[in-house]
Amino acid sequence: MAGLYFHIPFCKRICSYCDFFRVAELSYLPSVVEAMHCELEEQREFLHDKRIETIYFGGGTPSLLSPKELQRLIDHASELFDCREVGEITVEANPDDVSDEWAEQLAKTQINRVSLGVQSFDDGELKFMNRRHSAQDAAEAVRRVQRAGISNITIDLIFGVDGYGDAVLENSIAQALELGVQHISAYHLTIEPNTAFGRRRERGLMREVDEEQSEKEFRLMHERLTAAGYEHYEVSNFALPTYRAKHNSSYWHGVEYLGIGAGAHSYNGEMRHYSEQSVVEYIKSREYVEEQLSDIDHFNEYVMTSLRCAEGISLDYLKERFGEPSADRVLRLAQGWIESEDLRFDAGRLFIPAERFMISDAVIESLFEV
Numbered sequence: 057m058a059g060l061y062f063h064i065p066f067c068k069r070i071c072s073y074c075d076f077f078r079v080a081e082l083s084y085l086p087s088v089v090e091a092m093h094c095e096l097e098e099q100r101e102f103l104h105d106k107r108i109e110t111i112y113f114g115g116g117t118p119s120l121l122s123p124k125e126l127q128r129l130i131d132h133a134s135e136l137f138d139c140r141e142v143g144e145i146t147v148e149a150n151p152d153d154v155s156d157e158w159a160e161q162l163a164k165t166q167i168n169r170v171s172l173g174v175q176s177f178d179d180g181e182l183k184f185m186n187r188r189h190s191a192q193d194a195a196e197a198v199r200r201v202q203r204a205g206i207s208n209i210t211i212d213l214i215f216g217v218d219g220y221g222d223a224v225l226e227n228s229i230a231q232a233l234e235l236g237v238q239h240i241s242a243y244h245l246t247i248e249p250n251t252a253f254g255r256r257r258e259r260g261l262m263r264e265v266d267e268e269q270s271e272k273e274f275r276l277m278h279e280r281l282t283a284a285g286y287e288h289y290e291v292s293n294f295a296l297p298t299y300r301a302k303h304n305s306s307y308w309h310g311v312e313y314l315g316i317g318a319g320a321h322s323y324n325g326e327m328r329h330y331s332e333q334s335v336v337e338y339i340k341s342r343e344y345v346e347e348q349l350s351d352i353d354h355f356n357e358y359v360m361t362s363l364r365c366a367e368g369i370s371l372d373y374l375k376e377r378f379g380e381p382s383a384d385r386v387l388r389l390a391q392g393w394i395e396s397e398d399l400r401f402d403a404g405r406l407f408i409p410a411e412r413f414m415i416s417d418a419v420i421e422s423l424f425e426v
C-alpha cells in the first residue's frame with residue numbers, strides 16, 4: 057500500500073501567512089507539468105511495485121490545472137504503477153478557481169474528493185490574510201462541487217488570528233456546518249518569519265494570540281464540531297463517520313509515498329528524498345536531497361505521528377519494532393502525563409484525549425529519544 061502526491065507549486069497571489077514552497081510566476085506552469093510527467097517515469101521504481109491506494113494533488117494551487125490535465129497525470133501514473141485499487145483521489149482547490157464548468161469537468165474525472173482552502177467565512181479576516189476569495193465565493197465553491205456530484209468535501213479553516221476572536225471563528229464553524237462538508241482541517245495560525253505576517257510582527261503591527269485565547273479557540277473548535285458529529289481524529293482534523301482523510305492518514309501511519317513535483321517529499325520505508333530546486337531547475341532535470349532514517353528517527357516519527365492521532369501509540373508495536381526497553385521507557389516517561397490526565401493508557405494504547413490535543417507538542421517532545 058502506498059500513496060502518490062503531486063505538488064503544483066503555483067499561486068496567483070501569496071497569502072500573508074504562507075511559507076510553503078510556491079511561486080507566483082504562472083508562465084512556468086505548463087513546463088512544470090510536463091516535467092512532472094518525466095519525473096513519474098524516472099521514479100517508477102521508487103515504491104518497489106507497491107499498490108497505490110490514494111492520490112493527492114496539493115500545492116500551491118492545483119486548481120490552476122484543468123480537470124483534464126489532472127486526469128492526464130492520473131492516467132500516466134496508472135500506466136506506471138499499480139493503481140487498480142486507488143480509493144481516494146483528492147484535489148486541493150482555491151474557492152475562486154471553482155466555476156460551475158470546472159466542477160462539472162472535475163466530476164467526470166477519477167477525482168472523488170475536493171479540499172477547499174476556505175480558511176475563514178469572514179470577509180475582513182480573508183482580506184487580512186490576503187486570500188483571493190470572499191466568504192460568499194467560498195460558500196458558492198462548496199455548493200458548486202456538491203451540485204456537480206462530488207460528495208466528499210473537506211475545507212481548511214485557520215484560527216488563532218489576532219484581532220479576529222471567538223465570534224468570527226464561531227461564525228466560520230457555523231457556516232461550515234450549514235454547508236454540510238464531510239471533513240474540516242483546522243490550523244492554528246503560526247507567524248513564520250519569512251512571510252508578510254512575519255514582517256508585520258517585526259514592525260510591531262501584529263502579534264500572536266496569547267495562550268489563553270489559543271486554548272479557548274481550540275476548545276471552541278473541538279466542542280462545536282464534535283457536538284455536530286465530527287470525530288476529532290487528529291490534532292488538526294475532524295471528520296464525519298467514514299470520511300477520515302485516507303491520504304493524509306497514511307502519512308501519519310508510516311505508509312510509503314511518492315511525491316512528484318518541485319519541492320515534493322517522498323518516503324519509501326528506508327529513506328526520504330525531496331527536491332529543493334527552483335521550478336526553473338526542476339524543468340531541466342530532477343535532483344534530490346536524500347535522508348537515510350536511523351532507528352531513532354523512525355522511533356521519534358512514530359511517537360510524533362501516533363500521538364497526534366486519536367489512536368495513539370500501540371505498546372505492542374513499540375515492543376515489536378523498537379524492543380521492550382523502548383516501550384518500558386515510554387511508559388515510564390508517560391506516568392506524569394497520565395497522572396495529569398493529558399495522556400490515557402487503555403487497552404495497550406497510550407493516547408492523548410482529543411480535548412487535550414492542544415498540548416500534544418509538549419507531550420510528544422518529552423517522549424522523544426535523542
Ligand code: SF4
Pocket residue numbers: 066067069070071074075076078115116117150173
Ligand atoms: S494558496 Fe496556499 S500555497 Fe498559495 S500562498 Fe496561499 S496558503 Fe500558500
